[in-house]
Each structure stands twice: as structure tokens, then as C-alpha cells.
Amino acid sequence: MRDLLTNTxxxxxxxxxxxxxxxxxxxEQGVYGQEDGWMLPAPGPDEWMRRLGTLPLMYQPGERWLYNVGDDVLGVLVARATGQSFEAFPRERIFDPLGMKDTGFHVPADKIDRLPPLYAPDWQTGDFxxxxxxxxxxHSKPPAFQSGGGGLDSTVDDYHAYFRMLLNHGVHGNQRILSRPAVELMTSNRLTPEQTAALQAWARGVVHLSHGQGQHGGWGFGMAVRTYRGDCAPIRQFGWxxxxxxxxxxxxxxxxxxVDPAEDLDQAPAF
Incomplete structure (x- = not known):
């Protein structure tokens, strides 16, 4: 579980x-990627796990930080452990108690006018x-795979409510949403020096795609944690x-x- 939560x-x-x-x-296995280049998984969770299980490990568990796959495995595990769809569990335990009424794995037809198109640059011409x-x-229809690593549509207000709850040590108003120890694990560095070095090497490799992404020094259970001062960014800052x-x-x-509402709640459009 720790290796899944820390992407190791x-x-x-x-x-x-x-x-x-x-x-x-x-x-090739259809674990990620579709014909148009999207990285979100295409098959349902059981078939996705079967396909993932045919692949060899890239490193020994706990040896190296690697992006995203652990989050998707966690989503499947949560669904199996609770006997619910992955979306149903956070909706019951987190979204509804926080009033996150516009957060889910697709945008209903009566709200689709609030969802902007996703733009991407042409790397040869610079055109968007x-x-x-x-x-x-x-994002206009329910996905076959409710991805723990990305795919939630949300709004600035909803995501702000979630992060305010984390700042308040898991409490929203008078209601406890997450335990204080769980929030502490999420928002403090959980990586070893060796794992941190791998994370920082990856971050430097994607600087041309997203300046600053991952260049924080640490990783908690599911998000980056800053362990050194970076320009105006303070130590202990957390997010992604x-x-x-x-x-x-x-x-x-x-x-x-x-909250900078460009296009996504961890790789999903905001609306």
C-alpha cells in the first residue's frame, strides 16, 4: 500500500x-493511450488490471518514484475493497460532505455548456x-475506467473546498472528512533520499512540458510536498x-x- 500511495x-x-x-x-497492451493519443485507460478496471499484470516491473517495488500508475491501481483497489464503483466511494465520503456538487468522472449534458474545450499546442507551429x-x-460521457490517476472534472470552488479541508487537518466546518494522521501522511514527504533523487530527475526531464512540475523535493501520499525554498514558494507547500x-x-x-483553473483536476478539465 505504501508503494502505491507514494508511486514507488x-x-x-x-x-x-x-x-x-x-x-x-x-x-500495445492498451493499458494506456488511445488512437488519438490520450493517456487515460480505455478498458474497464478488471480488464485493465489483467493487462497491467502481463507487464514486467520496471524497478523493484520501493526502489524508484514513477509517475501515475500507482494511483490508478489504488482506484481499482478502493472499488474492490468497498464494493462500490471508484466514483461512488469518494462521492459518499468526500465530494458530498464537502459540497463538491460539480465534481465527477464526466460532465452531465445539462452542464456541458460550462465545460471548455481542451487546447494543446502544435509543437511545430506553436498554434493552439x-x-x-x-x-x-x-468528458461528455461516463468512462469505462474511473481513473485514480486522472479524469475527474471539477470546478475552482469544489477544488478549493477540498484543499481548505486539507489545510484544516481533515475537518470541514464541524465535520471530520479525513483523519488528521491521514492528512499528515498526504501532505508531508514520504520518500527516501534515493526515491527523491529519481523524482527530481523526472521533473527536470519534463520541464519543457510543464515548468516546475515535480520540482519540489518531496512527495506525500498522492501529491508533491516542497522540502526546500523555491523563489516565493514556501517549505511545506503541497499540491500538484x-x-x-x-x-x-x-x-x-x-x-x-x-487554484489556477487552466483545464483540469489532475489531468481533467475544470468547468
């Missing part, structure tokens, strides 16, 4: 090397092109940068939350 299970994605042998294997339309796009542009961080010392 021995399997992960390298978005900077799509032609690398393991990335090719992920695509529509990568995914709102109506008829990936979504693959389509969103940046969300919380500063426990100054009790501040920053």
Missing part, C-alpha cells in the same frame, strides 16, 4: 519518451488546436500540477490556497 510500486509512465520500450508496451471538444469529447495546465497548491504556514 515499480511501474510508471514516462511522458517524455513515448517510444521507450515500456511505454510502447503500455500502448482543439485537442478535445466539450460536447462529444472524452495537472497535465493540461491546472496548478493547485496550499501553504499551511500562511493558510492560503492557490
Amino acid at each position: 510500486l515499480g511501474l510508471g509512465l514516462d511522458v517524455t519518451a513515448r517510444s521507450a520500450p515500456m511505454m510502447s508496451a503500455f500502448f 488546436l482543439v485537442e478535445d471538444e466539450a460536447e462529444g469529447g472524452h 500540477d495537472g497535465g493540461a495546465g491546472t496548478t493547485t497548491y496550499a501553504d499551511p504556514d500562511n493558510q492560503l490556497v492557490e
Whole structure:
């Protein structure tokens, strides 16, 4: 469980090397990637786990930090352990108690007008092109795989409520949402020096895709944790940068939350 929560299970994605042998294997097995290049898993959770199980480990568990796969395995595990869909569990335990009424794995038809299209740059011309339309796009219908590593659609207000709860040690109003020890594990560095070195090496490798992403020094259970001063960013800051542009961080010392609503709640559009 610890290896899953810290993304050190021995399997992960390298978005900077799509032609690398393991990335090719992920695509060939249909574990990640679709014909149009999206990284979200296409099969349902049981079939996804079966396909993942056919692949070799890239490293021994606990040896190296690797991106994303551990979060998706956790989503499948939560669904199996609770006997619910992965979306149903956080909705019951987190979204509804926090009033996150606009958060889910797809945007209903009566809200689709609030969802912007996803734009991506053409790396040759620099032009911004529509990568995914709102109506008829990936987020306009329920996915076959409710991904623990990405795919939730949300709003600035919803995500702000979630991070305010974390700053308040797991409490929202008079209601406890998460235990204080769980929040402490999420928002403090859980990596060894060797694992941290691997994370920082990965972060430097994706700087051309997302400046600053992962360059914080540490990782908690599910998010980055800053362990050194970076420009104006304080030590103990926690959060993450979504693959389509969103940046969300919380500063426990100054009790501040920053939400930059570009396109996603961890790789999913905001609306």
C-alpha cells in the first residue's frame, strides 16, 4: 500500500519518451493511450488490471518514484475493497460532505455548456488546436475506467473546498472528512533520499512540458510536498500540477490556497 500511495510500486509512465520500450508496451497492451493519443485507460478496471499484470516491473517495488500508475491501481483497489464503483466511494465520503456538487468522472449534458474545450499546442507551429471538444469529447460521457490517476472534472470552488479541508487537518466546518494522521501522511514527504533523487530527475526531464512540475523535493501520499525554498514558494507547500495546465497548491504556514483553473483536476478539465 505504501508503494502505491507514494508511486514507488515499480511501474510508471514516462511522458517524455513515448517510444521507450515500456511505454510502447503500455500502448500495445492498451493499458494506456488511445488512437488519438490520450493517456487515460480505455478498458474497464478488471480488464485493465489483467493487462497491467502481463507487464514486467520496471524497478523493484520501493526502489524508484514513477509517475501515475500507482494511483490508478489504488482506484481499482478502493472499488474492490468497498464494493462500490471508484466514483461512488469518494462521492459518499468526500465530494458530498464537502459540497463538491460539480465534481465527477464526466460532465452531465445539462452542464456541458460550462465545460471548455481542451487546447494543446502544435509543437511545430506553436498554434493552439482543439485537442478535445466539450460536447462529444472524452468528458461528455461516463468512462469505462474511473481513473485514480486522472479524469475527474471539477470546478475552482469544489477544488478549493477540498484543499481548505486539507489545510484544516481533515475537518470541514464541524465535520471530520479525513483523519488528521491521514492528512499528515498526504501532505508531508514520504520518500527516501534515493526515491527523491529519481523524482527530481523526472521533473527536470519534463520541464519543457510543464515548468516546475515535480520540482519540489518531496512527495506525500498522492501529491508533491516542497522540502526546500523555491523563489516565493514556501517549505511545506503541497499540491500538484495537472497535465493540461491546472496548478493547485496550499501553504499551511500562511493558510492560503492557490487554484489556477487552466483545464483540469489532475489531468481533467475544470468547468
